[in-house]
Amino acid sequence: MDALYVSDLSKAFGGAKALDDVTVSVEAGEIHGLVGRNGSGKSTLIKILSGYHAPDAWGSFQVAGKAAELPLMPGQPASLGLCFVHQDLGLLNTLSVLENFRVARYKAAPLGRIKWRNERRHAARVLESFGLEVPLDASVGQLAPVDRALVAIARALSDASEHEGGTLVLDEPTSFLPRDGVERLFSGMRRVAAEGLGVVFVSHRLEEILSITDRVTVLRDGRNVATVGTPGLQEDDLIEMILGQKVEESFTSGSGSLGGVKLSIAHLTGPNVHDLSFEVREGEILGLTGLAGMGHEAVVYLAFGAQRASHGSVVLDGREIPAHSISPRAAIKAGIALLPGDRLNSSGVGSLPVSYNVSLPVLNKYFSGGWLREKSEIGEVERLIRGLEVRPPEPTRLLGSLSGGNQQKALLGKWLQTHPKALFLDEPSQGVDVAARKEIFSQVRTLASEGTAIVISSTDWEDLAHVCDRVLIFRYGRIVAEVSGEAVSEDRLIELCYSTSVQGETV
């Protein structure tokens, strides 16, 4: 009997097929991996199973042998024995473990009174059966990340426990887990499978897929390209199935004419980053990447002082700034600029004019004779944003009234005019249209050619391959691979991000 069976599932969004005749079956007692690139249809599949999307077409749908109609109504998946734990876990961190258990249940005594004694007994039983030793009254926020994940799973299962069989779907639960936590999560998953439930495990981390699953389904461009047994499966084969092409083995490395070392990061340590050291040369564009949660996203914020680093230093042009004295103010003074990823919360104020936003770091230069020369400010900002092809090039417009791409160009201009010695960019092309993306990267290249050291943190591998001289790949807060010159290709970056065999290798 299948724990979960869905056949011939199709779903299109505005003409683009997200799922195309997909059939998936999960056996009872099996841990079943689900992998694919972003946009391969994984999340659409899960959203249909959880009742969020309605499919365009489907053949049959069964959970633990019971057939049901799609689309599912709210609450219906749980009553069928289908439960989900999403990446964010859905726990309320300020409430206790017991209260979190209670949140998902609706049984109450007359007058809406909660029978806490019964609840307590119930929760204790569930946690115990799960081998989880956490105090019921501890607030969830204080638990270790892995305990939190296990509480979320235990809670999800307790809702479905009245059923014979069923399926637990884990949607990237390991993204924010440290490595030692993953093992405990796995033993929890094995326990669930041993009770005769099916487990669907979604992860980008292929070594996890290979070590825990019995079978794996690979989605590519909305199609199920393979469902294969995991034992004996090689990582390279899996990557090939995900990408749909053979991974090139040989690369020629080549670097352009770069100057001496401009910026070096030494022993930088902070949340998600361990003892990190690297150098950026004059005129070099360096990319930092990895799968979500692997630490590359924190580096520029730590080095800029936006987040506190616990240890390490930043050396720019031979001048050292130790970790404890790095602040955005000190970094800017030293000649570092940061274009943050969260545009309207960290980068520019949407409710203020473009001119205010752009000239903020250089405002003093318009202050002469005790007067802020607004006319010359507006004139200069207009010249600047015209040069960056911001549309419309009107400095008095509110920043928030521009499109994402134009906002980003204007905010890049904000930092370009300070002539930084080093420029950090975090996800510079997120929510940015193709034309603006091109403009942004051509500006970045020009800046590099003038000798600025550039660090781009991104998971857009296409962009990185396009613009970077060198890319560092992160895993668990450390650099595990480096590619440079001709070797920087999208496929190579994807392979390195997913693959584990490249530990510490330098290409």
Added chain:
Amino acid sequence: MSDITASTGTGSATATEDEQPAGSVRAPFGVYLERYGIIGIWALIVIIFSLLRPQSFATLTNLKTILGTQAVLLVLTLGLLVPLTVGEFDLSVASMMSFAAIVVAELSGVHHLNLVISILVTLAIGIGVGLLNAFVVVRLGVSSFITTLGIGTLLGGLSYGISGSVTIGSIPSVLVTVASRDVFGLPLAFYYGVALCFLVWYIFQHTPLGRHLVFVGEGREIARLSGLPVRRIRTGSLIVSALVASFAGLLQAGVVGAADPGAGTSFLLPAFAAAFLGSTAIRPGRFNAWGTFVAVYFLVTGITGLELLGYTGWVQDVFYGGALVIAVALGRLVATSRARSR
């Protein structure tokens, strides 16, 4: 401060095209209406009251009374604009004001301390209170709304304690002269208020510091990542409001010729009403000096007129309370309609 933000009332998505760039299109009529509409309404109620009470309202004496007596409120509100712009509340300004009046009266009037020293001590206490507010708000991270509510209440209690719950009538004549001497028919306090208006207008609109205040208020994280000394700016704003409030207390003691420990409570709501109503005029969407000037006198004109019509006592609270809510609601409406039209 993410839970309560001072600029909430005026809306975060508001525009300012205060100075049109050279050669750009003329601002549409609606923009003028929004900016100067309050002056039109002001003129209208002046005309109505003048017609209704030509003997008492439309007199030079009444004009002088209106301009003179509200100068203290104007000064107090102008100080309050600074933390409001930065995104912090300061609910302690009114109590700080009456506390300062009590202190200066007690020191110079009762204990016959040298007036200059008494004034300096009073102002120093103002700075100290501002530092205390800032320590709790900026260093300890407590909401400014709660902190200043507590400190304000504490100061109000101290005022009663020091004065023995009675009005202190012995104010040195020099202080009375400096505050209320007539110059061209108006008390000096009025000119101080106008001078402070110019100062606030200059700093807010014509210096980099004014811009920095706005950025800290509208996007604290953005300001921090742009290298602004955000904590110093927030600290400074709370010190300024307390210092200006203690200056207002000196003026109040001089203008009235006495120090009333309970005077502060009747100033708190008017100050906030004037600040928020002022933020819907002249530079809509931004706390601004001249908008505040207009708002203070607009509100007091309405109240004076109503009182001359015979509605006394209770009408003041009704008017100020109503004005505060209407001002904040107007600001919100303007902000949303602008956001939609773009």
